[in-house]
């Protein structure tokens with residue numbers, strides 16, 4: 001899923017300073033799963049905004065709504081009859097949501113309420129880790145099922161570098177050296193011969209480096 | 223006549239069967255030409271080639287190629303270092319052509335320290351290709367006369383290709399295989415990470431020799447003289463995979479106040495002498511970090527002088 005984290009309330013208040021009719025929009029997708037943008041977090045942020053504005057003596061109106069998904073125009077459409085009651089929207093979805101909303105409703109100001117971090121998953125309760133960089137050409141089967149593009153600090157295709165340290169990356173003891181894991185797993189599986197193959201340079205054309213991406217599935221296009 | 227890949231002094235010395243001795247020069251944090259010339263003067267006549275680091279430890283410095291050119295003017299044989307952190311494949315290939323055009327004949331291909339260690343941790347991390355892919359790319363450019371994309375080069379670069387190896391980094395059992403990969407990719411010579419634990423290095427070299435890797439590539443063992451007990455401790459704790467045996471630290475301590483540096487030099491000299499006898503070791507790479515002025519003394523004490531002249 002897409003993992004996001006809440007923006008500091010201070011930053012959000014600065015963004016919406018000067019607006020007194022605010023709609024907080026959550027999403028039932030990834031951000032609900034990583035506890036940052038579901039109905040619960042929408043309620044918390046809405047009341048924090050009310051309290052902060054009240055303290056400043058401002059009379060505010062803060063609405064709350066949580067959509068099925070914000071990455072689908074169909075659900076964004078549900079805001080159609082509500083938006084005109086507000087001056088600003090704070091979206092708690094990943095970076096896709098606020099963009100879809102502002103594309104649909106160009107007359108209203110839209111602010112991001114979360115920082116979108118990465119594609120990954122929960123490795124334990126309350127801890128999420130990155131797994132994929134969306135390179136557009138998946139090759140993890142060469143690497144014991146682990147992604148060196150997203151998970152090696154240098155995206156090495158022929159690692160590990162000389163900085164690998166007791167299973168940790170040279171960059172930080174908080175980061176596992178994925179190449180240490182790749183080598184150990186593949187050697188244990190008797191796949192040394194595959195590790196010895198020189199992996200050629202990757203084409204980054206399918207990654208973000210090739211420009212903003214778009215995908216068309218003809219059979220689905222009406 | 224011997225057929226040379228680049229005809230660099232280092233290549234000639236190694237091909238002639240001499241035990242090579244290379245040094246290192248870190249460019250200044252500025253456009254200080256005199257600083258480079260001064261370092262060059264210390265190294266001149268003492269080493270066969272001089273590595274010039276490329277934004278070492280991810281700190282901005284004068285570019286490696288420009289410091290290489292200054293060393294060349296001073297009569298030294300520069301070894302142009304290139305890391306994969308800062309340039310994509312376009313910039314790399316154009317710099318490779320550029321250094322060769324200016325008569326630089328050695329190049330060392332490295333991954334490079336991650337920028338988070340350095341003075342611009344906010345920088346974008348490039349790593350378009352990795353060090354092994356860089357080695358193959360330089361080899362392809364030199365031997366096939368082709369760019370990475372397969373297109374023809376008008377006058378290919380001539381470079382003696384080097385790579386690094388850390389025999390002590392984990393996973394240990396894979397290190398010799400990674401070395402083999404670098405040699406397969408096209409490394410003509412290897413310079414290792416600095417060695418303090420000679421027993422472990424001997425074991426590593428035994429595996430290298432058993433696999434016949436020393437016959438495919440020249441292996442230069444890395445030595446960094448210890449200046450103080452503090453430095454020894456730093457090396458042991460801060461540098462991945464580095465192990466400084468307790469007895470070395472004891473020797474430095476035992477040397478008494480103000481004498482640790484002398485003891486450190488003594489240790490380095492003994493190591494060089496031992497490496498000279500070690501099977502598969504073709505030379506020593508001396509990384510005397512900000513200690514270039516002590517290189518002549520170390521070279522002399524280790525019996526490395528005079529350096530051979532190969533025509």
Ligand code: SF4
Nearest residue numbers: 132133135138139147
């Ligand atoms: S190889 Fe590419 S697509 Fe596959 S996990 Fe890694 S970044 Fe994602």
Ligand code: SF4
Nearest residue numbers: 152161164169170177
């Ligand atoms: S230590 Fe491991 S994860 Fe970190 S850059 Fe090196 S190979 Fe990649």
